[in-house]
Amino acid sequence: MIRLYVRKRLHGPGGDFLLDVELEVSDAEFLLIFGPSGAGKTTLLRIIAGLEKPDEGYLEVDGEVWHDSKRGINLPPQKRDVGFVFQDYALFPNMTVAENIAYGMKRKDPQKVLELLRLAKMEALKDRKPSELSGGQKQRVALLRATAREPKLLLLDEPLSALDQETAIALRDEIKAFQRKYRIPTFMVSHSIEDVLRLADRVLRIENGRIKAFGTPREVLFSREWSPKFSLTGVLLEKVCVDVACILSIAVGSELVQVVVDKKTAQELSVGDTLLVSTKAFVPVVKKLHSPHLNT
Numbered sequence: 001m002i003r004l005y006v007r008k009r010l011h012g013p014g015g016d017f018l019l020d021v022e023l024e025v026s027d028a029e030f031l032l033i034f035g036p037s038g039a040g041k042t043t044l045l046r047i048i049a050g051l052e053k054p055d056e057g058y059l060e061v062d063g064e065v066w067h068d069s070k071r072g073i074n075l076p077p078q079k080r081d082v083g084f085v086f087q088d089y090a091l092f093p094n095m096t097v098a099e100n101i102a103y104g105m106k107r108k109d110p111q112k113v114l115e116l117l118r119l120a121k122m123e124a125l126k127d128r129k130p131s132e133l134s135g136g137q138k139q140r141v142a143l144l145r146a147t148a149r150e151p152k153l154l155l156l157d158e159p160l161s162a163l164d165q166e167t168a169i170a171l172r173d174e175i176k177a178f179q180r181k182y183r184i185p186t187f188m189v190s191h192s193i194e195d196v197l198r199l200a201d202r203v204l205r206i207e208n209g210r211i212k213a214f215g216t217p218r219e220v221l222f223s224r225e226w227s228p229k230f231s232l233t234g235v236l237l238e239k240v241c242v243d244v245a246c247i248l249s250i251a252v253g254s255e256l257v258q259v260v261v262d263k264k265t266a267q268e269l270s271v272g273d274t275l276l277v278s279t280k281a282f283v284p285v286v287k288k289l290h291s292p293h294l295n296t
């Protein structure tokens, strides 16, 4: 169980605001932290890792108190059992892939390093240096290194955002597979709705430092406050369905807009259809305006 309470005054471009988050997350849960740029997502991860200090807070992980401002407890980062993966890999350039992964393991275990490399289909690259790897491969190594130490908590800060679409999809599947296999509670920051739908057990949506929604992907994505008021028309380029929800990618002029609809709505839509997307009492309504398929 992870119990977290954080308060910290942040300096945003529009003035100061308060990061104010309180939550409980159960063991082995995948929490996705979602929200606009500047909301305080990275700062929250940094506070959990001990890289920044909150003005006021409490953090308990698996029965161990890492921070308690009232009792003056604040474990330094190296005493907090976390694995951290950033957007920019941060591997040791002078170490091989295998050495990078073994670094920080509580009990050196070459067999485990090999098992992880096998799982990520990276065995053939184990003696390479990071400079000889692609971006996707480097990020895989960063993830393996964070997992290898079997931390009590895994923190991932937009680990897929610097990768091309195909690599990001493959790595996303691996993150899920690792998390399921090793059952490490994971907090991941992402801007991607696909990450929300494919990875998260629960989603924390924060805006301006405040919790706007906290629940299952479905509860959060379809929550009534989710969409600002708007109305636009565009052409459906792609629909991707996961469980009960589908993401529509719609070209509106030169912009690409993504909206989430339920599967039933999506079933009636085809790529190439012209759509009207509007909100009615803050719940998006998607209607077909025209279908080229009717004319062929």
Ligand SMILES: Nc1ncnc2c1ncn2[C@@H]1O[C@H](COP(=O)(O)OP(=O)(O)OP(=O)(O)O)[C@@H](O)[C@H]1O
Pocket: 009, 010, 011, 012, 013, 035, 036, 037, 038, 039, 040, 041, 042, 043, 044, 052
């Ligand atoms: N130690 C700090 N003290 C005060 N303000 C800070 C501190 N660290 C970050 N900030 C400010 O807090 C705001 C939130 O930053 P943060 O990086 O957490 O946002 P974010 O939600 O991760 O954004 P993005 O999605 O763009 O990465 C920013 O305006 C930043 O300048």
